[in-house]
Amino acid sequence: CLLGEQAKAIRTILSPLYNPEGELWFPRQHPSSEDAVTLRAMYSGKPSIPHTADWFRYIHHNDSNLDVMKLNSNWVYFQAVNPFNIDTWKGDLSRFKSRNGKLTIY
Known part of the structure; x- marks a missing residue:
């Protein structure tokens, strides 16, 4: 239980x-x-993927001593910051769908 x-x-x-x-x-x-x-x-x-922890330390916060375990989960903020315009996924597949596109994910 x-x-x-x-x-x-x-x-x-x-x-x-x-x-x-x-x-x-x-x-x-x-x-x-x-x-x-x-x-x-x-x-x-625990932060088991070092690249993710380093992303928050060096890119988002510019603080090599940042304890990533104490970050809040303010995903709206993290999404809005978009450092270096790295967010390449805009989430809109409507044009693809309108052309009868087929997407295979493996």
């Missing part, structure tokens, strides 16, 4: 992420995505 906080954490992980306007930013994690590698990388509560 899961305790209340544990159940809440699982519901959060297995829920999609939406921005304040209700647009989908990131799909949910799939049930059974808890393999050993994914568990260490995503669910441990």
Whole structure:
């Protein structure tokens, strides 16, 4: 049996992420995505992907001593900053769809 906080954490992980306007930013994690590698990388509560931690340290905050574990999850801010205009995904496939484009994701 899961305790209340544990159940809440699982519901959060297995829920999609939406921005304040209700647009989908990131799909949910799939049930059974808890393999050993994914568990260490995503669910441990520790920064296990050094590139991501360094991105926040050096690009977003310009602070080599930044403790990324103390960052809040203000994704609206992080998305809006868009350093070096790196956000190449604009999320609009309407032109592609209107031309009957087919997208295969593997």
